[in-house]
Amino acid sequence: MDGLRIENVGVTYAGRGGAEVTALSQVDLGFARGEFVVAVGASGCGKTTLLSCIAGFMAPSEGHIFVNGRHVEGPGADRGVVFQKHALMPWLNVIDNVALGLRLRGMGRAERHEAAMKQVRAVGLERYATHPVYQLSGGQQQRVGIARALAANPAMLLMDEPFGALDSLTREQVQELVLQIWAREGKLCFFITHDVEEALFLATELIVMTPSPGRVSRRYQLDFGRQYIAGGSARAIKSQPEFIRLREEVIDAIHAGAAVH
Numbered sequence: 406m407d408g409l410r411i412e413n414v415g416v417t418y419a420g421r422g423g424a425e426v427t428a429l430s431q432v433d434l435g436f437a438r439g440e441f442v443v444a445v446g447a448s449g450c451g452k453t454t455l456l457s458c459i460a461g462f463m464a465p466s467e468g469h470i471f472v473n474g475r476h477v478e479g480p481g482a483d484r485g486v487v488f489q490k491h492a493l494m495p496w497l498n499v500i501d502n503v504a505l506g507l508r509l510r511g512m513g514r515a516e517r518h519e520a521a522m523k524q525v526r527a528v529g530l531e532r533y534a535t536h537p538v539y540q541l542s543g544g545q546q547q548r549v550g551i552a553r554a555l556a557a558n559p560a561m562l563l564m565d566e567p568f569g570a571l572d573s574l575t576r577e578q579v580q581e582l583v584l585q586i587w588a589r590e591g592k593l594c595f596f597i598t599h600d601v602e603e604a605l606f607l608a609t610e611l612i613v614m615t616p617s618p619g620r621v622s623r624r625y626q627l628d629f630g631r632q633y634i635a636g637g638s639a640r641a642i643k644s645q646p647e648f649i650r651l652r653e654e655v656i657d658a659i660h661a662g663a664a665v666h
């Protein structure tokens with residue numbers, strides 16, 4: 406099956422003093438290729454654990470994950486990951502950072518520079534291609550992280566709270582950039598955020614998770630991001646009565662889940 410299939414996934418960590426922590430329980434979800442999936446939920450509800458399983462950084466204790474029909478058994482070039490702490494190499498320039506993964510995979514210099522430059526252009530940083538990344542602003546560095554995740558042309562883009570450290574104006578700009586890249590490249594995105602407004606704006610599929618054990622309590626199909634891609638203004642979309650109503654509903658759902666446990 407195309408897309409992302411999460412089959413009855415459970416994750417149990419061995420906690421301190423032998424106590425076990427059930428970070429995820431019976432998570433069963435399917436998403437078609439090209440969806441923009443966003444996970445929200447209170448701290449500790451298992452969002453990062455789920456992303457780590459999809460990325461192949463860890464194996465679930467129960468269940469299975471498939472990306473475009475392939476069983477996830479470890480990290481792979483079909484999944485690009487963007488972190489909040491972008492883990493760039495500060496002494497390398499923008500293009501060498503973007504090309505790093507391709508270099509580690511043995512791609513030749515000319516070919517990897519061409520592939521990297523394409524992504525540097527896609528995130529609007531061509532003017533900075535030969536600048537060391539420590540000279541860039543936080544928002545620009547996060548764009549380098551996105552370009553690096555895109556460089557190997559993955560089928561999926563996984564993003565863990567990528568804009569959490571950015572000021573609100575920069576954050577809105579990179580939200581719009583990510584939507585444009587998503588719409589242009591047709592990639593399946595899996596995005597984690599604490600910001601409900603960001604979640605509603607980006608998601609075509611929104612999942613609300615609740616903790617102890619981490620589960621999916623609600624799922625919404627949304628089209629605000631598609632309205633933006635169709636030419637709508639981001640501020641106007643976020644001011645729509647339906648957007649505001651959903652924002653309050655999702656915030657309530659997050660608080661209700663957190664309060665129970």
Ligand SMILES: Nc1ncnc2c1ncn2[C@@H]1O[C@H](COP(=O)(O)OP(=O)(O)OP(=O)(O)O)[C@@H](O)[C@H]1O
Binds near residue numbers: 426454
């Ligand atoms: N390596 C680990 N060992 C033990 N427990 C862990 C480990 N990683 C996470 N946990 C626990 O698993 C649960 C889910 O953690 P996770 O980081 O996936 O949640 P989250 O929703 O991403 O949280 P946040 O929003 O704060 O980043 C939490 O109770 C956490 O304390």
